Amino acid sequence: MTNPVVRATSYCLFHAADMVLTHGTTLMLERAKHPDSDFLAAVKEALRPFEDVVAYPPNQVYIGNLTPEELAELPQPWYENPVEPKRLGRLGEIFSLDELIAMMKISDSFDLVALEESFAQKMVEKLSSHPLFTEADLAVLGKTASLQAITELLEKNTAVPLEFQGQVVGCVKQAHEFDANLKADIMFENLAAKASGALVLRHLLWNNDLDPSMVDYIIETSEEACGDMNQRGGGNFAKAIGEICGCVNATGSDTRSFCAGPVHGIVNAAGLVKSGIYKNVVVLGGGAVAKLGMNSRDHIKKDVPVLEDVLGAFAVLISADDGVNPIIRTDSIGRHRIGTGSSPQAVVTSLVTDPLGAVGLSITDIDKYSVEMQNPEITVPAGAGDVPLANYKMIGALGVKQGALQRTELDSFVQKHGLKGWAPTQGHIPSGVPYLGFAREALLSGSIKRAMIVGKGSLFLARMTNLFDGVSFILEANPGKQNAGQAAPEKVVTVGITLSGSEHGLEEVLRGAELAQKRHRGIKVVAIGPKCSTTLAMVEANTEEEQHAAMEELLKTGEIDACVTMHYNFPLGVTTIGRVVAPASGKEVLIASTTGMSAGNRTKAMEKNAILGIAVAKALGIDQPQVGILSVDGALTTERSLRELEKEGYTINWAVSSRADGQAIMRGNDVLAGSCDVLVTDSLTGNILVKMLSALTTGGGIETVGYGYGPGVGEGYQRIINIISRASGAPVIAGAIEFAADMAKAKLPQLVDEELAKAKLLEQEAAEAVQKPPAKPVDQEITGVDVLEIESAAEALWKENIYAEAGMGCTGPVILVAPEDLDIAKQKLIELGFIS
Amino acid sequence: MDMENQTRVLELVEKVGKENVVVVLGGAEAEASGLAAETVTTGDPTFAGPLTGVQLELPVYHIFELKDIIPEDIWEDQVSMMEMVLDVDEIIKEVATYRERNGG
Structure with a gap:
């Protein structure tokens, strides 16, 4: 069975300022109750322009331009300490609202999105050079509606507006006259999730140079539900998103568990890959418009900008083991069991220490934990505290209770194994997955060995159960990579080759040597022969004898580890x-x-x-x-x-x-x-x-x-x-x-x-019957001795005080002697009847 | 305190009488715990829920204040870890402020 690896990750943000006002639930409820409230006006005033969103340090972390560690060093509040506004990051991209609206139109399969002509035209121009948008996309944008037609739909209440910088630039129509699950607001919400999910998948494929047809399966893990009045959560976002991205070989399904959805999705994907059912599974989630401005009441009250002004999206490719990318350990999946109970320590035990214990690890064996990575600048003013920090303290406290840590080490544990939060409060988006991209890089570079990804979900919000939920997994450096890493510093094997003697000429031997060099980076080929034109390292030696002597010398000094030669005795x-x-x-x-x-x-x-x-x-x-x-x-x-x-x-x-x-x-x-x-x-x-x-x-x-x-x-x-x-x-x-x-x-x-x-075949009796004369170099061959008598022939020469070695040449057994002994040795062997 | 919980508190008080109700909070943070305490004593300060303008003046405690009356093994099992994590003193101080303001 293969191991599932995290092969690629992608993270995108979508500025959604106007959508905070039209589709964030906090603001929708306020408008329904108090259409003229000061709060609505205050939020409108406190929304950030796109440039500020891009320059906001946590957003730069989300797309990979800053690391969580670098974020922790930046002065707070971050919204008052902007960084260089780069919309493109190593791991993702930040899109503007008009681009998101265009993508909603491109993602719309039922003519539900109408875009006003001049806006659509501007978007065609703007997106024509963007690598994630195709000619076919631009053609879809070409189908427009007049502002008048849009206004009429809005007045009839059969559509909801798409606004950009305070102007109506289009609308999303209802998909059914009476069906509450197909009404315009629901279609808006679902199309935003689909569009953001599709763009993050396109980014994943493009940024990692992957062919869309390589995807076998897609698991969508957002918190929306698509369906009609007969099946409110019928699905399937995954397949709909794959279709927009050209994943022609994929099917998919939606996995839900509130915020824990993405980690459930990854665990499922790991199982599908491990079992061999699929080789390449994408787990993704688009953004949630309902959560825009969720805590804006508290933010306004505390003079904080409306920071919940972006949709988040992520995509992760889980593939069969490539010997390089980090492995998801399937033997230590943590899960909050139905019988676990809901006290914080029961939850942390089931998600962290139980799975670690199952594979004999301690909490300090995990270099980094990724928990609910919410940006504390959003949650602290809203009274929810610093969520990642609270999670790290809980893990550390459990470590203290279980004796893995001293009470006094709690703070340093949090410091060492924790991260500062950076993710927007989009429910499923901050839940464990934002760190996967950084974790993959850190595991590849060897700066960490293990990370644990924890996702938790508040199931009670659906009023079906009071239970809580959570799953976790360990991501580990690939031992294939580790082995390669260990092999690399080892000495490259140096192999010599003597060039002369071939019936096909020196060129043929050289060609073979160069072929070996080209095929194997772990081998250094040294050519031993007469001066010739080659890219190989060269040791000059002209005759075959000189080459053999050079070979023996190089082997003796260790300059070569092995040698290839011909006609050698x-x-x-x-x-x-x-x-x-x-x-x-x-x-x-x-x-x-x-x-x-x-x-x-x-x-x-x-x-x-x-x-x-x-x-x-x-x-x-x-x-x-x-x-x-x-x-x-x-x-x-x-x-x-x-x-x-x-x-x-x-x-x-x-x-x-x-x-x-x-x-x-x-x-x-x-x-x-x-x-x-x-x-x-x-x-x-x-x-x-x-x-x-x-x-x-x-x-x-x-x-x-x-x-x-x-x-x-x-x-x-x-x-x-x-x-x-x-x-x-x-x-x-x-x-x-x-x-x-x-x-x-x-x-x-x-x-x-x-x-x-x-095999007990070592020659025990080293003592020889005949005293061997002192050894000297032997390079002269005497042929013609019968193979069965070759040893006796050599010994016979020793008795005559002639140093000789029995050997086997290419054509048969030979006696080897020094040049000065050749004639006398031949004569003795004739006398003794070994040769004629 | 969210709308659902405010409704549940109000219903319970109407059913059994406020002299038979004690509110035990489990909030993880001082400010939120204080707001909940205020809600069940002097009324919802956010003017959003059913306890807006309703002065129940219920006795209110945070679980951290009740350590002495909770069996040790249950405390160990359910609360001890969070006791290590949270700012216990700050939470108790905040909740006590509203209880004392209430004369309780």
């Missing part, structure tokens, strides 16, 4: 584990082995090859590789000795042949089908298999598929040198570089020794 005991792609299935198979010799004895070598193959598989991240033995001479003996290892406690996962007998012995068919992860064979057969499978589609001349002949592995062998052949083409060379880098990252030599130790 490993000491006896070291063999290479190749990696091919099975042509019938595309499955990757390790061939153990492909060059070199892990032991002089054929079946002993095959037994060791199995263990070395398992070690390389583990280095590639295959924890339990399936092992098969190729049906070659010695296969059954090898199987028997491996089964003996099993009896002694070494675990082998046996592969099963695709053939009818289904044994661990692999046939040619199994090679094509890729029936195992590790295919055990002798190195000469393995070498043939890699050549054939890598050049399968090219007629044999050039190897184009797979990862080459693999790293040399053997007991105590500390270098990572991956082998390619003279026929390897650029794709195989790039694959070999990647393979070598993976082996370096996994610390292959260590894994090899661990695996050999587990």
Whole structure:
């Protein structure tokens, strides 16, 4: 199952000054009771112009131009200390009232909004360059009504006015003559919620460069209800909003729980994404005109401007785990249960400490809490206090009661884990969600590790229950991101490649090296070869021998972590584990082995090859590789000795042949089908298999598929040198570089020794029967010694005081000696009958 | 105090008589608690609800003033956390002002 992540957020505000007077409930009630009241006139006088709304610091926080932390530092009252008025923010935008009115017209599917001609014309001009408005939108605005027609509708009381700067610029008509749920005021309220919801969704998609068709589902969480007299809350705002935004692949539904609606919506979205039902779910909410000027009576009384003059809207995209964006933890959802009770401590326990306890966290493990983020400048004069502050104190007080904090730490807890409120009092808008955008950024940057989002709702207002409601969730940094963050400071893996020796020329090798560099940012490729034109780092060395010497030196000094080369002789005991792609299935198979010799004895070598193959598989991240033995001479003996290892406690996962007998012995068919992860064979057969499978589609001349002949592995062998052949083409060379880098990252030599130790195959008797002469560099090959006698041949030379190493060249076993010893060694081997 | 609650207080007083009614407030803030206390003593100061001009002169207390008569476990369960959070002294002072003005 995937994890749900918060992939994008958007926050918009809509200046709605005239709507405070026409559709804020406080003012509507006043007008109904006292049409000529001083209060109405006072509110009209105290409304702010658009410029002041934009320059108001809490509004700048809402759209992301200021952080909550910066807001806390600004002098109060904020309405007397404006900041730079920027209508565009990192997280959102502030729209003017005329733009909102235009959007109500654009959002209207039933010809209910009439706009006066000259106003509409001005809006077409104004919006033609705005990125969130389309040609089709402007065409809708082109359908206008005369002021006279609008006036007549208003006089008949079948419409309510749309006013801008005190002038009637249009109206919203009733949708039914008698249906109370379709009357003009209700249509006005619902169209404002739809229009603001649609603009915030358009902003979310545009600001994050998302295609509207990627949205699978929309959950609308405002506090309005759309329906008719037979189904007052029938719905569905979500789908209606998606339609205006071109979300052709989405459906949706409305979720309600008063102010807690948005957090319920996000929890639902997280569940839908986690279950795999949908990949991309948008949770959004448009604004509530009813709440405009809700506390204006108190504001006027205390000489505060009418600060409740904006509609708020938000949209959040919850998507399947991308390894980057913060994760919503679905194992610790807090909920106020029906049986919880309504005392403040019961509520905070159920929403904060219960879900934290469920995953073993304490209240101090959450870096920031987002509660009801109401702007205190609005609520304090209205007698509701500083709402976020009260919430933080409650969380801290509960922490004190539960022993997680000292009483004296209460203030510092609030300071450290709390935020200053900035959201307009639009009910659902301040409820937990305003911080999601900042939380996402802070979790991405690593400045915080966890945030908790809490939404609460006053259900009793609907007179259906006296219960209260609330839900919460934890937002956590994505461990994918954390891992990436930890990997980044690590040293980039440096892989060398020797350029000379290819049958396809140096250019082909260089092309492979450059391909690897281009594909993998985590690898630095160093070219070792004659001077040539390349963007890669270069170490100059002309001949193959010089290149091998340079490679060995660079590996020794640690300047490279691994190297890819060809025609390189490993000491006896070291063999290479190749990696091919099975042509019938595309499955990757390790061939153990492909060059070199892990032991002089054929079946002993095959037994060791199995263990070395398992070690390389583990280095590639295959924890339990399936092992098969190729049906070659010695296969059954090898199987028997491996089964003996099993009896002694070494675990082998046996592969099963695709053939009818289904044994661990692999046939040619199994090679094509890729029936195992590790295919055990002798190195000469393995070498043939890699050549054939890598050049399968090219007629044999050039190897184009797979990862080459693999790293040399053997007991105590500390270098990572991956082998390619003279026929390897650029794709195989790039694959070999990647393979070598993976082996370096996994610390292959260590894994090899661990695996050999587990299988009890480490050579215990290091003491040698024959005293070895002092070691010296050996680069001269003597070929022709039978593979079964190669070790004896080397020992025979030691007895003659000639230093020699047994090795495996590409064409077969070789004895390696120093140049000065070449002639005498050859002569001795002839004398002793090892070669003719 | 909202209209609904004013109506409920008035109805209760009419039904059982004001000598049988004590008002217990749970307001979270001094000013709002004071307004509620004023409403049930000298009448709705906002002139908006049914207690406008109605002097019930009911005995009124904030829950914080009644700690001594509430069983400890219930107090612990229901109120102790908010006692830590709210400005208890300020709230009590404000409510007491109206009760004392009322002679109570």
